[in-house]
Amino acid sequence: MFRRTMIAAALAAATSLPALAQDAPWPSRPVTIMGGFPNGAGTDIYARRLAEPLSRALGQPVVVDNRTGAGGNIGSDLVAKARPDGYTFYLGTAGTHAINAALYSRLPFDVIRDFTPVVLLGDVPNVLIVSPERRPNLTSCQAVLAAARARPQALSYGSTGNGASTHLAGAQFATAAGVDLLHVPFRGQPGAMGALLAGDTDLFFNQTGAAMGPIRQGQVRALFVLTRERLAALPDVPTVAEACGLPPMDTSTWYGLFGPANLPEPILRRMNAEVNRIISSPEFRDWLINNQAITPPAAPNSPEQFRETQRADVARWAEVVRRSGARVD
Structure with missing residues (x-):
């Protein structure tokens, strides 16, 4: 009798284990x-x-x-x-x-x-950045537009990959401005930023989150933000409409x-x-x-x-x- 009782108790405990596991509080790891x-x-x-x-x-x-x-x-x-x-x-x-x-x-x-x-x-949002060391002549949107119009596809812009926001922001800007820029995709942020700093590309329509460090360290120059209003973190950087004389644009x-x-x-x-x-x-x-x-x-x-x-x-x-x-x- 005692043996049958112990076996029944063991079976009951075993069958209750999954339910107890399912009821474990989340997260437990x-x-x-x-x-x-x-x-x-x-x-x-x-x-x-x-x-x-x-x-x-x-x-x-x-x-x-x-x-x-x-x-x-x-x-x-x-x-x-x-x-x-x-x-x-x-x-x-x-x-x-x-x-x-x-x-x-x-x-x-x-x-x-x-x-x-x-x-x-x-x-x-996106911000257009250039290397002041490698491209000292690109000090404004008007300088970028003048260079792009003088020689189609002479100016290149890097991106974090085909179809990334850093690519499509550049494509939207080029369409709005009526210029032909050369797109150079990279696999992620390090490659695109490295190419800009090395002078292998001219422009980078980067996301602000990754661009703020290099901007504040003086590694890159911010020419304009692709938003309808200026950003609190970059109060001195004009919008694309202010800098370029283009219709307001937001590529956020x-x-x-x-x-x-x-x-x-x-x-x-x-x-x-x-x-x-x-x-x-x-x-x-x-x-x-x-x-x-x-x-x-x-x-x-x-x-x-x-x-x-x-x-x-x-x-x-x-x-x-x-x-x-x-x-x-």
Whole structure:
């Protein structure tokens, strides 16, 4: 009798283990934020700044892991295929989750169906920078336009990859100005910035998050921002309309946090709330606005609001890609 009772108790305990495991509080181990671009890229800078306060909020380490290649598609694909258990997220961009849908003829994932939008992280503008050492003659937009009109394709601009915002910003500017610039794509931020500083390229329509350090160190000169209004972090740098006499232009994109599709609702809401609280804090907002020239969301934003932003940008950038003629297969 005693033996039968012990066996029954053991079986009951064994069958309850999965339920107990499922009810374990999240997170119970480190959380990974994956990125699709190299160290030093704007997404990498943002992810590492976010990781520390998020680790404290979640009570677990938050690890940043960059898996580069194919315009961010390598990292995106890994997250799309990850288990939706709240331990793998992706710091994506309008490039990885809107532009690439039009740029690539085939993707191994669907930018809408295979991801759960968690929270919008901010709008990221572009700024035209040049090397004052290598191109001392390019001191203004008018100097750039004069050189470009004198010799079509004589001026080159680097980008962080075909179809990246740094490419399409240059393409939009060239179309608006009626000039022909030579596009030279690189694999990420380090290559494009290195080429500019070495004099291998003339211009770089860079994202502000990655450009602010070199601008403040005097390595590069900022000629204008591709926004409708001046930026608080660069108050002396004119807009493209002011500097070039062109119609107002805004090539800003966004950063956002994604999880795999079917992320459990409690985890989605917890992560959304924690990140919103962090990026809404005065300290973090000051870092975004005055250090990175990134505009944080006006108010805490929901996953549903972020989904609508993403859907609208898929359509918007499809038209920009079509006009630019950019294509990657």
